[in-house]
Amino acid sequence: MIDLRSDTVTMPTSTMMEAISNAKLGDDVYEEDPTVNELERLAASMMGTESALLISSGTMGNLIANLIHCPRGTEVILGDLSHTFLYENGGISGLGGIHSHQLPNNDDGTIDIEKISNAIRTDDVHFPKTKLISLENTHNKCYGAPLDINYINSVCDLAHENNISVHMDGARLFNACTALNIAPDQVLANVDSVTFCLSKGLSAPMGSILCGTSKFINNARYIRKSIGGGMRQSGIIAAAGIISLKHMVNRIADDHENAQLLASGLKDIHGIDIDVTKVKTNIIFFNITHDSITQLEFVKAAKERKILLNDYNGKHCRLVLHSGISKNDVEKVILEFNKLLS
Ligand SMILES: *Cc1c(COP(=O)(O)O)cnc(C)c1O
Secondary structure, three states, X not given: OEEOXXXXXXXXXXXXXXXXXXXXXXXXXXXXXXXXXXXXXXXXXXXXOOEEEEEOOHHHHXXXXXXXXXXXXXXXXXXXXXXXXXXXXXXXXXXXXXXXXXXXXXXXXXXXXXXXXXXXXOOOOOOOOEEEEEEEOOEOOOOOEOOOHHHHHHHXXXXXXXXXXXXXXXXXXXXXHHHHOOOHHXXXXXXXXXXXXXOOOOOOOOOEEEEEOHHHHHHHHHHHHHOOOXXXXXXXXXXXXXXXXXXXXXXXXXXXXXXXXXXXXXXXXXOEEOOHHHOOOOEXXXXXXOOOOOHHHHHXXXXXXXXXXXXXXXXXXXXXXXXXXXXXXXXXXXXXXXXXXX
């Protein structure tokens, strides 16, 4: 199978499996797992934050960050296409009593600064207090767009002038850094907290990292425990995460190169509608506009040809490049899609 559904399907490398079996372990709830401690130090130094915390998933990281920044009954401003709004089961509301204020995402993953500015609540007994602005980088539903650093800094300036924090859902932060050729600490210079996934392009079997000030991470440790995320000998997860950060970051450029190759191949296929200028990282969206096959039928037929991709309600298809997809695979996909639609 050539599995292009998501970069979450990546398998741990043999180096990771070796590191996992040799990892020095301890009880991380007592903060005594040396491998977890090493990963958290490494992550904090790469992100340029005081502290970092290993958590089980990106969803958990976004939830914890929202819970810390937004006391019950206060408000977070986020994009209407953001992962936190669409795909995290409404957890910030269900578990945190946080009011979400959705603003329209543009195709490049941004939310207009003016719209954010207008959405910030004034002091009034009728209004929830705005406590947080959440940005997604890269933006999954917006063609995997990396956020421009000037845009991020402008949002942070606006937020901080109003005593509001900024959280970055950086599940694919390293894809953003690769696309823009900047280091994570530069992207995050003015951001208050960030979460990024070890389990996507970085190919670890599981785990995400939440970063922020020491005070923030100390709070996060308490909340992680209360939602059942204290993981004991989690050095077996951290061991793979260390390999991710040390050895899997540089190869993300290959995924972006393969995405370009795949997108330009798809552009020439009759019945596929794609805007290749939108492809900036490892995510491709396209539509089937063929007379004799629907999108759902296309996805099914692709599966019969051993190619997996995600369909979103027949509206568009998504392909995600990752370490399990080679240049050969990309060429095969173009060939098979061509045959399928001819
Ligand atoms: C994958 C992802 C997450 C977190 O997903 P988990 O499966 O909970 O790790 C969060 N935000 C974005 C943008 C994502 O793509």
